[in-house]
Amino acid sequence: MLGLGLGLAVAIPISFLQIFAPQPFRLLASAYERVLRSIPLLVTLFLLFYGLPSFGIRLAPFTAAVIGVGLRSSAYQSQIFRGAILSISENQFRAALAMGMNKIKAFRHIVMPQALRLAIPPWTNELTIVLKDTSMAFALGVVELVRQGRYIIVATREPLLIYLTIAAIYLILTLLSNNTLGRLEKRLRIPGIGVEERAR
Amino acid sequence: MNKEKGSVLRIEDLHKSFGDNHVLRGVSLEIKRGETKILIGPSGTGKSTLLTCINMLTPPDSGKIWLLNDEITASRKVNLLRQKIGFVFQDFSLFNHLTALGNVSIGLTKVKGMDRKKAREKAMEELKQVGLGDKASSYPAQLSGGQKQRVAIARALAMDPQLILFDEPTSALDPELIGEVLTVMKKLANQGMTMLVVSHEMGFARSVADEVIFMEGGIIVEQGPPAQLFSNPRVERTGEFLSRLSSLFGEEDEK
Numbered sequence: 001m002l003g004l005g006l007g008l009a010v011a012i013p014i015s016f017l018q019i020f021a022p023q024p025f026r027l028l029a030s031a032y033e034r035v036l037r038s039i040p041l042l043v044t045l046f047l048l049f050y051g052l053p054s055f056g057i058r059l060a061p062f063t064a065a066v067i068g069v070g071l072r073s074s075a076y077q078s079q080i081f082r083g084a085i086l087s088i089s090e091n092q093f094r095a096a097l098a099m100g101m102n103k104i105k106a107f108r109h110i111v112m113p114q115a116l117r118l119a120i121p122p123w124t125n126e127l128t129i130v131l132k133d134t135s136m137a138f139a140l141g142v143v144e145l146v147r148q149g150r151y152i153i154v155a156t157r158e159p160l161l162i163y164l165t166i167a168a169i170y171l172i173l174t175l176l177s178n179n180t181l182g183r184l185e186k187r188l189r190i191p192g193i194g195v196e197e198r199a200r
Numbered sequence: 201m202n203k204e205k206g207s208v209l210r211i212e213d214l215h216k217s218f219g220d221n222h223v224l225r226g227v228s229l230e231i232k233r234g235e236t237k238i239l240i241g242p243s244g245t246g247k248s249t250l251l252t253c254i255n256m257l258t259p260p261d262s263g264k265i266w267l268l269n270d271e272i273t274a275s276r277k278v279n280l281l282r283q284k285i286g287f288v289f290q291d292f293s294l295f296n297h298l299t300a301l302g303n304v305s306i307g308l309t310k311v312k313g314m315d316r317k318k319a320r321e322k323a324m325e326e327l328k329q330v331g332l333g334d335k336a337s338s339y340p341a342q343l344s345g346g347q348k349q350r351v352a353i354a355r356a357l358a359m360d361p362q363l364i365l366f367d368e369p370t371s372a373l374d375p376e377l378i379g380e381v382l383t384v385m386k387k388l389a390n391q392g393m394t395m396l397v398v399s400h401e402m403g404f405a406r407s408v409a410d411e412v413i414f415m416e417g418g419i420i421v422e423q424g425p426p427a428q429l430f431s432n433p434r435v436e437r438t439g440e441f442l443s444r445l446s447s448l449f450g451e452e453d454e455k
Binding site: 089091092094095096097098099100101102105109110113114117190191 | 255257279280282283285286287289291293294295296297306307310311339341342355356359
């Protein structure tokens with residue numbers, strides 16, 4: 001959850017940089033996003049946890065896991081938002097400027113409400129992935145769901161049962177979150193882009 | 201409406217290039233209060249560029265534009281001046297996430313800071329003005345092209361503009377939907393709205409235009425009252441273009 005939050009917090013500025021910033025920043029943001037999308041999460045985690053101490057930065061396993069999951073997710077999420085924003089026709093933006101809105105207002109009142117709606121389905125998908133990726137934190141010794149299960153297995157000698165339980169918990173969490181966002185998506189739906197004017 | 205014959209829009213020697221493409225090569229033009237002028241000409245001639253220069257969506261390279269007493273081209277308050285210039289796009293450019301009413305009222309609430317209830321009332325009036333009072337709660341995707349364009353006109357009207365620019369307002373419409381939009385525009389012209397319209401609807405030009413302006417190659421080739429321009433153009437190119445238009449559109453009674 002924290003990882004997803006961090007991912008979101010980093011992703012939005014990154015997507016803005018990629019779309020609106022002058023060339024050098026845009027390249028920088030693109031490079032960030034490419035690199036993080038290209039490295040396996042496990043390697044990112046190991047780099048953070050085992051690699052950073054060489055620079056004198058020692059992270060707690062949990063912190064390293066949150067940062068690792070968060071950074072990687074930010075790269076994917078930035079793509080979601082970039083795509084959503086770019087898919088809103090520029091003409092609507094121009095029309096907003098033409099009636100006297102400044103760029104910030106035009107973005108906030110015209111582009112964003114539409115882009116956010118478009119971003120919900122892919123974002124739900126990303127949430128599902130991040131949720132399951134938390135199991136990677138196992139490798140750093142964080143006591144997450146899988147490690148907790150291992151402890152229980154040691155005590156009970158019931159690996160099949162316990163792993164099935166873990167699978168079930170992931171399944172339930174995923175279904176639950178997808179369901180919630182699916183309902184949000186429906187509630188915000190407007191004909192044409194799947195929305196209606198927001199309840200204010 | 202206001203009867204004084206002051207000029208609402210004045211353009212002086214406007215130039216604009218995109219790279220090597222010199223689109224506007226010195227356009228000068230004036231529109232007085234209550235006048236409707238129709239801009240015609242082959243495509244790629246700079247008509248649309250001229251319109252977007254007027255509200256600075258496309259900043260011109262040189263030349264001056266005045267709206268009433270404000271020089272738009274020198275102003276730092278472009279957003280303020282844009283409120284006084286309505287713009288109707290060829291592709292409507294409605295805000296897809298807002299209802300017809302929302303499209304018309306959003307400028308009032310977010311730009312003019314009007315309170316929501318008043319804005320809705322005014323927006324409703326404007327929608328009725330274009331004959332769409334019953335479509336207030338429809339979203340753009342639920343409207344026909346002609347209805348969308350009428351919403352776009354209502355959206356422009358709601359801001360109480362000094363001038364409305366129309367960029368080929370009917371050319372994205374099916375033929376049977378063009379009439380409803382032109383009817384609304386005629387009504388506006390008759391009510392004394394000041395309008396500059398890029399359009400090749402010659403019937404419309406004949407019935408409402410105070411002046412028709414023929415542009416080609418980035419300059420104004422000829423301008424004059426429709427009757428004169430259509431029946432007796434002074435420049436050969438104008439005649440050629442007009443007769444090509446008429447044969448294309450099967451213009452009714454061109455003699």
